[in-house]
Amino acid sequence: MLLNKSIKQLAELLQAKKISSVDLVLESLSRIEKLNPQINSFIKVKEKKELLKIAERLDQSRNKDSSVLHGIPFSLKDAYITRDLQTTAASKILHGFTPKFNATVYQKLIDANSILIGKNNMDAWGHGASNENSDYGAVKNPWDLSRVAGGSSGGSAASIASHMVSFAIGEDTGGSIRNPASFCNISGLKVTYGRVSRYGAIAYASSLDTIGPMAKSVEDLSFILEAIAGKDQLDASSSQQKVDQYSKFLGQDIKNKIIGLPEEFLATSIDPEIKMAIEKAAQELEKLGAKIIPISIPTAKKAISIYYLIAASETSSNLARYDSVRYGQGRSLFSDENCRRIILGTYALSAGYADKLYKNAQKARTLLIQEYEAAFKKCDVLLAPVAPILPTKLGELINNPLQNMLADLYTVTINIVGVPSLAIPAGFSKNKLPIGLQLIGKKFHEGELLQLGYAYQQVTTWHQQPASILKHAK
C-alpha cells in the first residue's frame, strides 16, 4: 500500500528508487478497478498500457532536480479540458467530446511530470452539493456507501479518500472543493479568485469559479499549489500577484495569530455535532498560541440568495453555447437541476427583472466584500464549519432542491468575496461521519492558511483516519 502516503514520502521513496511510478500506477489502477464500481468516482480512466508507458518514461527521467510531483498519480475533475481525453463536465451533452487542447492547470501538472490517471465524476456543470446531479450516476461516500460524497467535486474527494490517486484538482464555485473534502475527510483548498488560471476549466459561474488542489493533507496541498498557481496569459482574470513558496509556511508557529469566529456561521440551523467540533478545533488552535475573537458578518445571512442569483445568471450565459448545433448531443439532455439554474439565471437577467435580481445581488456582493474587509482588519483568518449538515443519505437532498442549496450556506460567501479558504478534517460524528472546518484568509494569503492548517494537522489525527471502505477492503 503506497497511496496512503504523503506526496513528500512518495517523492523520497521514488528518489531512493525504493518504489517506482509504475508501482504507483499499478496500485492506483487496481484500487480503481476494485472500488470504483462501489464509489463511482471516475467517469473515465486512461488506458493501462498508456499509463504504464508514461510511468516507465518518468521512472527513467527522474533525477535529483525532479519536481516533488514527478511521477505522482492524480486525477482531474471532469470539468477540465484534456487533449485527446473525453471531457464531459458529467453532462451527457458533452458525452464523447474529445478536446484538442489542455486546460492550463492540467498542462502545468504535466509539465511537473505528474501522471493523470483519469477524470472524476462531479455534479453536471458543477450544479450541486452532493454529487447526485451527475449524468454518470451519484458518487458514494467511502465512509458510508449509503451516503453522498458531497459536491460538486465529489468524485475527486472520494478518489483521494479511497486512495485511488495521490491527489486531485477540484473546482470550487460555491463550496465544490470544500464540501466534498469535508464529507470525505480529506483536505481541500479554495484559492483566491485569480490565483490559478481558469483557462480550460468548463465554466459554471465565471466570477466565482476557482481551481484548487484536493489531497490527504495540508502539506500535500502546498506542493500542488506551488505547481499550479500563477498568471496565465490565456486568462485575463488571473493575477500578476507573485506566487509564494507555500511549503515554506509549513512548520512556522502560529502564536498570536488572531482567528475570528463569525457568529452567523454557528447559527441555530447547524448540526450540534458540527458546532461542537468547530468549538473544539478553536480550542486546539488556542492551545497552539492563536487568539480567538468573535466576529460578525451580517450579510452572510443573505449569502444563499446572492449566490444563487449571481451563479445562476452566469451559468445561464455560460451554458448557452451548448445549443445543439455543436458537440453532437441535444440540449434536451440538460438535467432538471441544470434547467432550474438556467431558468433562474435567465429570469434574473431579463429586462424588467435584472434591476431587482441580478443588479441587487451585485450590490449585496459589494456589501459582503466590505464586511469581510472590515472583519480582516480585526483578525488574520476566520474559522467556520464547512457545511451545516453531515453527509446526507443518497436521495435525501436531490429530492429537496432548496435544502440542497442550504448545504452551501457556509461556503458560498467565500466565493462571492473571492478570498481563499482551506477545508480540513475536524472530527467525526457519533456515527463516524466526517466533519470539516474551514480557515478563511485574506486575498492571496494561501500561505497563512496552509501554515495554520499544517499546525492543526500536527496536533490532530483526523486527516489520517482511513475511510471505512479501505478497512473493509483489507
Next chain:
Amino acid sequence: MLNKSDNYQLVCGLEIHAELKTKSKMFCGCKNDPFSASTPNIYTCPVCLGMPGGLPVANKKAIEWTIKLGLALGCKINLFSKFDRKHYFYPDLPKGYQISQYDLPFCYEGKIDTSFGPVRITRIHLEEDTGKLLHKKIDGQEVSLIDFNRSSVPLIEIVSEPDIKSGEMAKEYAKNLRAIIKYLDIADCDMDQGGMRLEANISLTTNPNKLPAYKVEVKNINSFRFVEQAIAFEMKRQQEILEAGETPAQETRGFNPNTGKTFSQRSKEDAADYRYFPDPDLPPFRFTQAQIEAWRSELPELPAAIVKRWQEKFGIEPRYAQVLFKSKTKAALLDELWTLAKEQAPKLANLLANKKIKLGKTALATWNDFQKANTTEQIDTSELEKVIAQVLASNAEAVTRYQGGQTQLLNFFLGQTMKALGKKVDVKQVLEHLSLALS
C-alpha cells in the same frame, strides 16, 4: 385632416459597423484576415470557436484604436469601461453570446460635419464579429456551413444621433466617417466584403422638435448609394402610411439592392431581450487622463483640418484638396509639394485633381514635371516673325478670308505657327505677333 407631403421631415440616425484591421482577433491570438483566408476555419482556436474552457483576452491595440477614433471625432472617453455579454442564439455565434459593450462604451458624444450640417455621434463601442454562414447545396442537400475565420474579429460600432435630414446627408456622413477611419489606418472598410456595414433608423415627423413615436430599422445596407436608396424608399413608404392616417409599424427591415426596396424582417414583438451583463471573464478597464492625452497626441492631422489649413496657407480650393489625399503619406507628400510650389500651388492642385498631371513618387519629381509642362521656351522675335511670314504666305487664301471678316481663322494660324515652330512657346507672344502680321 390630411398632412401635405412636403410637411414630412426625415428623422434618421445611422449605426455603422467596421472591422478593425489589427494583426490578431479581438479576444484571441488568431490571425485577423477573414477576407484573404485561403479556406474556411483556418484562423480559429478554442476561444473564437467558443469551445468549453476557452477564455477571452482583450486585444489592447483594438481598444487603443477605438479610443483614437473617438478622439478624432471629438468624443468624450469613459475612463472606466468594460465588456458585456449580449445574448442571442444564432449558429454563427458559437458562445450563445457576443462580447460587446452595453452601458459604458469606450467613446461617447462626438460629431462629424457634413455640408448639410453636423451629425452628432452618440457612442462608439467595440465588440467581436460573428462567424459567417454559407447556405449551399451539396450532393442535392440544402446545407448551412459556418466559417469561423471572421469569428471574434474586432468590430467597432459608431452610432449617430437622429440628426440626418436627407438621404444625401446620410451618404455624406457615412462617406466622411469612412474617410476618417481609413485615414487613421485602423480599418479597410471594404463594403463589398462586409468590412463596413450600415444600418439606418428611419422615421418621419411633421414636428421637427419632437421625435416620432415609431422607428424603422433598415439593416444589410452595404453601399453609400444603397443607404440613399433605402432612405428614399422608406420615406415614400412611410409617408403613404402616415397619409392614410396610420402609424408605420416599429420593425426591422432588410434592404434588397436588386429592387431598391426594403422588406419586413422582424416586428417589435419579436424584439430580443439580450440580457446584457458585465463579462466576468474580462476585468473592467481603468484609463488615466494622461493615457488618453498620450493617445490624442499620437493622432495625425485629420482630413478636415488639412483641407482648412491648405486653403488658408496655400489658397488651395477645398474641392480639389478633398479629392487629392486619401492617406497620411499622401498628405505629407502634398504638403511638401505646396511648399515648393508656393503661389503656383492652387494651379498645381487643380491640375493634379483633374489628373492633368500625375503625382510623382517625391514632391520634387512632381514639381519638376509641373514646371516642364508649364514653362515655355524662349524664342527670338526675328525667328518667330520669319515663321509667321512663311505660314501666312503658304495660306494666302485663308489670309484673304480672315481679312474679309472670318476672324475665327486666327486659331488656325496659331496652330499652324506652333506646328512650324516645333517647340513649346508662349502662346500669348505668338498671338501678339500673328495679329500684328495679319493687320
